[in-house]
Amino acid sequence: MKKKQATLSEIAETVGVTSMTVSRVVNKSGYVSDETRTKVLRAVKEMNYRQNGLARNLRRQRTETIGLVLGDISNPYSTELARAVRETALAKGFNLFICISEQSAKEDITAFESLANHSVDGIIVATRANAEGNDYLRGIVDSNIPVVVVGRDFQHEMVDFVSADNLSGGFEATQHLIDLGHTRIGFIGATLSGGASLKRLQGYLQALEQHDIEVDERLITGRKQAISEVPGYSTEKMGYEGMKRLLSLPKRPTAIFARNDFTAIGAMTAINEAGLKIPEDIAIVGFDDIPMAVHTSPPLTTVRQPMRLQGQIAAEMLLQRIENEEGLERIERVLNCELIIRNSTVLSS
Amino acid sequence: MKKKQATLSEIAETVGVTSMTVSRVVNKSGYVSDETRTKVLRAVKEMNYRQNGLARNLRRQRTETIGLVLGDISNPYSTELARAVRETALAKGFNLFICISEQSAKEDITAFESLANHSVDGIIVATRANAEGNDYLRGIVDSNIPVVVVGRDFQHEMVDFVSADNLSGGFEATQHLIDLGHTRIGFIGATLSGGASLKRLQGYLQALEQHDIEVDERLITGRKQAISEVPGYSTEKMGYEGMKRLLSLPKRPTAIFARNDFTAIGAMTAINEAGLKIPEDIAIVGFDDIPMAVHTSPPLTTVRQPMRLQGQIAAEMLLQRIENEEGLERIERVLNCELIIRNSTVLSS
């Protein structure tokens, strides 16, 4: 038996009032006598009424919902971000819909589109940048939906930006290895040919330069910069394969800076398999400080980025834009990272 | 400069047709002459038109969107599930909105409500069950929105169910420890007073019983069964604290079965801190086989549950219900788990 969802006017009819009155009751707005309210509420309960958000939001021209587009949902980085965003949004009475976009620019666009079509009041984007996705995103911004990006390139005067300071994080990580006496330091997770768009790689390069260590391009490895079809995912597997390549070099590196912790963990596996010791033979630094980092053996030295804070700030910036109709100045927040030294670079901390 | 979002009729006006014609063009449906189509498409582009999904879905009475409510988004279990659900849904042309519900029944309800209000075509629920949430959920089901639950209790003739076989998983894990000669086996993650609603705990109890090992309630520890305000979260911290308690017993256990891998990892930390060796002094088994499990030291013996498969099946069941208007038989799928033996129970695999 298919009960159709009751509508306002159906409730109204059974109670003997107009839908406007019922609307007033369910929205707790305007004047309604106690007697009527009671009757209406009873009917609402009995008929299992539920507001039709589509109609309501269409009429009101606002949904009190924000969207979050995540690239890699398996990464603890994304999930912490999501939790913080949700918390901040909820506190202001906004719902959060999360969309996942994996693998392709096309899926980015699908996610943007479905959120925009559902008329969310604003969108936070935390996917890897790619040309087509950016084009589409620009369209969204131009059609006046507030957008904030997290840890991702996107230039637009109306779009706020928040990110960890990947540049100085990468610098510090490398600096740390240099301080320990390493000069042959490998980088896993990106290639120079990709234009060194990756800030972490830039930080690595700057640190080398500052200490007059010559950059050896053979020590920098990663999946080829992908076509827009497949944005560069950084996985454990890439770390494993990259490390294999580095180990097969005539003069192998004595230290590794990995693009992120997963990459680092993959690299550690390869190092172990080669029968080498961490950190004695090869020291390794990751990035992100995912929960797993403390449990690897040895525990992983890494750069901690403030995930919750990024989420919170992103949500605040977005809500700010949603509430202040007219154009605010673009805000750009770059948050400090923190080097966490564990035993993958130095013995017995 | 605030460009208001263009509407169908605005496009129609500039082109000199009716909105119906424009609608036909953007939806690629019905007859439109090439000439008109071209003109319309140009205007669509120039005016940066985007469909208003609220209006469209209101009129069409379907959104081609499904919702997924996750409890603990930080758990790799949830994220794998989400990815599989999304993949399956996307393949059938459905969008996926994910809502997070943490901590409380109230937030469960908020999530259900926001999805139901947005008129999603169906909802997959993967949160921990609690009374109030269930009541609300029942209301949703009664108002004819298809619902499928994953790894969570909820009895309703219209609601399909998919889960890992936690009972036999728990049994196998315990059996494995018994086979290794253990008789004092602790359980961390739930208490008997909670009514042993946890299938994994039941499996543990059954295995003990089958081998005539007496259940020692002091060996079973976990956070008290929480009030509906705070559903029982299983974290690393709980594992750590639970293990501490077990270690302080006069006769400590020689083996541990932990409710999930995070709990197990927390317990391992406590064991290490106590200066005991795994598995020589205490053997430990987890549940889930999260990616981290292979990287702990020693690597964690655990019960792998098919996360992707659960997501895929849940999505398929939901889409089935969405497409077949009328009531299908309730389906219940319980999927096999697999014991993955690593070095936290036996030396040198």
Added chain:
DNA sequence: CGAAAAATTGTTATCGTTAACATTCCTAAC
């Protein structure tokens, strides 16, 4: 050539809700 079929466009009504205004009744104040 003429009729049926296909192609093109338009009209109307409606999805469920609510903002804005209108109406009626009641109470209180002078």
Added chain:
DNA sequence: GTTAGGAATGTTAACGATAACAATTTTTCG
């Protein structure tokens, strides 16, 4: 007893899109 203004409810017209049907023109083909 009149009047002002709350209190309670109703009416109307949208929000933006589309299903269903109607109207007109063009094509097809016996």
